[in-house]
Amino acid sequence: MPVDDHHEASAAAGFSAVYEQHVDAIYGFLARRVGAQLAEELTAQTFVEALDRHDRYDPERGPIGPWLFGIAANLLRRHYRQEERALRAIAAYAGRQPHVGEDDEERIESRIVADERWPAVAEALLAMSPGERDVLLLYAWADLPYSAIAGVLDVPVGTVRSRLSRARGRLTAILGPTSSSSEDASDPPAPDQIGRRR
Amino acid sequence: MTLLDDDIDDLLRTFRADEALLDHMTRARIWARICDEVPDAPTAFDALALRPGVRALRRRTPPGGRARRLGVAAAVLVLLAVAGLAVRSGSGDDTVAAGPTTEAVVPRTLLELADAVAIRPVGELGASDETRYTHQVVTYHLQDGGSEGTVRTEERWVAKDGSGRQVYSLPVNTDRQFDPGDLLLGGLPPDVAVSLPDDPDRVAAELDEHGQATDRDASNTVIATLSFAGLPGPARAGLLRFLDRIGFMAVSTPGVRPSLLRVEGPGPDGSTMQADFDLLTGEVVASTSSSPDGRSDVRTYTEVDLRVDRGQ
Numbered sequence: 001m002p003v004d005d006h007h008e009a010s011a012a013a014g015f016s017a018v019y020e021q022h023v024d025a026i027y028g029f030l031a032r033r034v035g036a037q038l039a040e041e042l043t044a045q046t047f048v049e050a051l052d053r054h055d056r057y058d059p060e061r062g063p064i065g066p067w068l069f070g071i072a073a074n075l076l077r078r079h080y081r082q083e084e085r086a087l088r089a090i091a092a093y094a095g096r097q098p099h100v101g102e103d104d105e106e107r108i109e110s111r112i113v114a115d116e117r118w119p120a121v122a123e124a125l126l127a128m129s130p131g132e133r134d135v136l137l138l139y140a141w142a143d144l145p146y147s148a149i150a151g152v153l154d155v156p157v158g159t160v161r162s163r164l165s166r167a168r169g170r171l172t173a174i175l176g177p178t179s180s181s182s183e184d185a186s187d188p189p190a191p192d193q194i195g196r197r198r
Numbered sequence: 199m200t201l202l203d204d205d206i207d208d209l210l211r212t213f214r215a216d217e218a219l220l221d222h223m224t225r226a227r228i229w230a231r232i233c234d235e236v237p238d239a240p241t242a243f244d245a246l247a248l249r250p251g252v253r254a255l256r257r258r259t260p261p262g263g264r265a266r267r268l269g270v271a272a273a274v275l276v277l278l279a280v281a282g283l284a285v286r287s288g289s290g291d292d293t294v295a296a297g298p299t300t301e302a303v304v305p306r307t308l309l310e311l312a313d314a315v316a317i318r319p320v321g322e323l324g325a326s327d328e329t330r331y332t333h334q335v336v337t338y339h340l341q342d343g344g345s346e347g348t349v350r351t352e353e354r355w356v357a358k359d360g361s362g363r364q365v366y367s368l369p370v371n372t373d374r375q376f377d378p379g380d381l382l383l384g385g386l387p388p389d390v391a392v393s394l395p396d397d398p399d400r401v402a403a404e405l406d407e408h409g410q411a412t413d414r415d416a417s418n419t420v421i422a423t424l425s426f427a428g429l430p431g432p433a434r435a436g437l438l439r440f441l442d443r444i445g446f447m448a449v450s451t452p453g454v455r456p457s458l459l460r461v462e463g464p465g466p467d468g469s470t471m472q473a474d475f476d477l478l479t480g481e482v483v484a485s486t487s488s489s490p491d492g493r494s495d496v497r498t499y500t501e502v503d504l505r506v507d508r509g510q
Contacts, residue, residue: 019232023225028218036217040224044231051232121213140210141218171206 019047022068029142030072033083042079046072066148073134073152080130090122117175124171135160136167 026046031039049071050057057067076083125133131153138149146164150157363375 019229023228024220027220027224027228031217031220032214036224039217040228041231044228044235047228047232048235117209118213121209136210140207168203168206175206175209 015047015051018050018064018068022065023047025065025142026068026072029069029137030076032141033076033086033137034079035082035086038079038082042072042075045075049075062148062151066144066152069138069142069144069148070152070154073138076134077130084126087122087126091119091126120174121171124174127170127174128167129163131155132163132167132170135163136171139164 023043027039027043030042030046033039034042046068050068053071057064125136128136134153135149138144138152139146144152146157146160149160153160363373
């Protein structure tokens with residue numbers, strides 16, 4: 001095999017491994033924010049841009065996952081309106097009670113509780129600035145620590161903390177009072193804690 | 199009510215969680231999009247920088263495949279062949295009619311498979327009024343990755359009572375009659391094939407079980423002649439669900455037609471197997487198997503395909 005072909009094959013193998021490892025997380029994050037159809041396109045764009053910009057990735061600055069989320073987050077910025085349309089649609093369900101059969105109640109109780117709150121969650125997400133929403137959802141859905149979120153959004157860690165605090169404040173204002181005893185915003189969670197969250 | 203930050207995080211994690219799930223089909227479509235957007239001929243700089251070109255990406259089996267699926271994949275292609283002909287039988291036609299594929303679809307499909315080494319029209323198989331289905335499977339044995347190989351063909355006639363004749367070539371020629379319920383060479387009980395168009399769920403189960411039980415030979419390519427002309431919609435949907443379940447990749451063929459799917463999955467010995475489905479008609483317009491050394495063998499179904507592909 002010629003050298004170039006060998007390099008090309010090696011690179012393809014490496015890229016394939018990165019794709020396999022991260023595509024679920026990237027797609028999941030995007031799909032929750034803008035829906036499955038656009039997420040499919042944006043996920044592909046994320047990896048294509050990663051290929052185009054691969055020389056800008058510095059492994060010493062951190063793992064490749066947050067770097068990919070950074071690309072995805074940049075792509076998302078062009079689609080905030082679509083995200084907000086979806087959130088408005090969910091928020092419009094406020095007050096509607098899901099139909100539940102008598103026998104099903106116990107089994108899906110937790111799901112119902114969540115479903116009942118989703119319109120409120122959507123409303124709270126709509127009330128946030130895009131920057132606050134980015135921080136909150138990168139934290140909750142992408143499982144990124146503060147320092148990685150700061151890298152993804154290219155903002156200081158302090159900004160991440162303050163945005164997260166404000167975002168949670170908006171959520172609790174709608175859902176109920178909060179007690180920030182579990183995680184102080186000034187104390188980022190340890191990586192192993194993050195790993196256990198899913 | 200008091201909410202902790204953890205409660206909020208947990209609640210957020212359930213929010214739109216269903217939409218976050220990535221299925222095989224979507225994963226493969228994303229991979230195909232990436233391949234389409236990577237320049238076909240990377241510059242020398244890109245190559246030195248280890249930027250993979252689309253050729254290298256496409257040579258890779260789409261991520262997510264598993265080795266144990268190999269036998270399943272081969273068995274599925276064989277049975278799909280039987281299925282198509284089982285459905286088409288009953289018409290009494292002695293020849294295979296050209297499918298309803300349009301010229302807008304076929305040329306592009308075949309051009310994409312331009313490294314084909316063998317394209318043959320199929321349609322010479324005889325069939326009597328008693329024939330329930332026939333099919334032909336051609337297996338190319340490539341030797342040590344070389345360009346020369348040997349060819350094995352299998353032809354099968356099955357009568358309405360389930361009996362029939364099976365001709366198998368390589369390594370030795372066999373010509374045997376079988377009775378209803380007999381296990382054919384290659385392990386396919388004819389009644390499984392017969393049931394295929396009517397009961398997709400049962401077929402999926404049979405295929406699954408059969409594929410795992412099959413000890414495939416050492417061939418590194420398997421080509422099946424496929425046609426789903428007339429296959430009922432529920433059966434077609436069942437087949438597609440099954441293909442997805444075992445890890446075949448259904449990939450839209452960009453720029454061709456939204457309804458054309460390329461189903462791709464792992465084949466024996468590292469090969470990649472593909473079949474191009476026209477979902478509007480249920481017909482497979484071409485199938486191909488690519489060996490790890492980059493060589494591909496292609497099977498198309500109609501004479502129209504052949505003329506168009508050669509382009510002269």
